[in-house]
Amino acid sequence: MDEQALLPLLTALVAALAIAAAAYAIMYPYISADRMKDKRVASVSESRAKKIATQSAAELAANRRKQVTDSLKDMENRQKARERPSLRLKLERAGLDVEPRIYWIASALSAVICAVAVQIFLPASVAAYRPMIMATALFVGGLGLPRLVLAKITARRQKKFLRELANSIDIIVRGVKSGLPLNECLAVIAKESPEPVASEFREVVEQQRVGVSIAEALDRMTRRMPLSEVKFLAIVIAIQQQSGGNLAEALSNLSGVLRDRFKMTAKVKALAAEAKAGAMILASLPPGVMFMVQSASPEYIAPLFTTKTGHLFVVGGLVWMSIGVLVMRKMINFKF
Structure with missing residues (x-):
């Protein structure tokens, strides 16, 4: 009788244990430490995969930047290895189609004209210093005046080139997108662009016709037009020819950068105009005052030119005036 009474209890106990075991087997993966471990491993693996993908993109960009940097260094090293620019190259940079001997003849004429002007307008009070002043003139x-004129002509030509370079790059971008080869796009620039862009790219096209590669022709153009923007153009095209890539997109980005640089240049010049005007007024004030005093009362200012003490003051004033002008020029001459 007791065994018959215990049998239902044992059956219920076994059934409860079986249900509990089944529930534990089902819920074990969700409540065990292995499940938490698997979740952590999965999250770590996913984050590592994302990190590897990010690193691969970053490494690709870094390799691209390194390639551009290496190309820049290579170009700079080649330019440093070359000799100083010859007079013929300087004349080419200025856009002057003349021989160096013409430049030296013009320099000799300029020296004679300056010496004659000093001989005519030199006051008698400084006649004792006439030989030194004539030698300086x-x-x-x-040497000084012709080089200054040549540098001004070169700078003005380079400004004109930069003003039209972005438009020329846009011509290349549109031509490449429409299916034209790069040399045909350069020929279009040589025909339709204004000077001096047309003449520079015409030289590149003519060099291509005699067998020079585009990269080498553009490298030679950087010698005639030593500007960072032209170096960027040459590097972009050289890298595209070596490693491939979307040339239209790269040149489009370069064109945008050049336009932004040009806008920033105009903004900086506008902001610096007031400082330049102030510097010009301060620099012209001492000689202006001296000229007015000389015109109103010559005997009052005569000791400056007739006595040794006056000569010392004049030399000291010129030295300090030159230092002040150079300092003001350094303050308003922004590099960008």
Whole structure:
């Protein structure tokens, strides 16, 4: 009788244990530490995969930047290895189709004109220093003034080139997108662009016709037009030819950068105009005052030119004036 009474209890106990075991087997993966471990491993693996993908993109961009940097360094090293620019190259940079001997003849004429002008307008009070002043006039007129004029012409030509370079790059971008080869796009620029862009790219096209590669022709153009923007163009095209890539997109980005640089240049010049005007007024004030005093009362200012003490003051004033002008020029001459 007791066994018959215990049998239902044992059956219920076994059934409860079986249900509990089944429930534990089902819920074990969700409540065990292995499940938490698997979740952590999965999250770590996913984050690692994302990190590897991010690193691969970053490494690709870093390799691209390194390639551009190496190309820049290679170009700079090649330029440093070359000799100083010859007079013929300087004349080419200025856009002057003349021989170096013409430049030296013009320099000699400039020296003679400066010496004659000093001889005519030199006051008698400084006649004792006439030989030194004449030598200075010959030196300035023969070497200083022609080089200054040549540098001004070169700078003005480079500004015109930069003003039209972005438009020329846009011509290349549109031509490449429409299916034209790069050399045909350069030929279009050589025909339709204004000077001096047309003449520079015409030289590139002519060099291609005699067997020079585009990269080498653009490298030679950087010698005639030593601007960072032209170097960027040459590097972009050289890298595209070596490693491939979307040339239209790269040149489009370069065109946008050049336009932004040009806008920033115009903004900086506008902001610096007031400082430049102030510097010009301060620099012209001492000689202006001296000229007015000389015109109103010559005997009052005569000791400056007739006595040794006056000569010392004049030299000291010129030195300090030159230092002040150079300092003001350094303050308003922004590099960008």
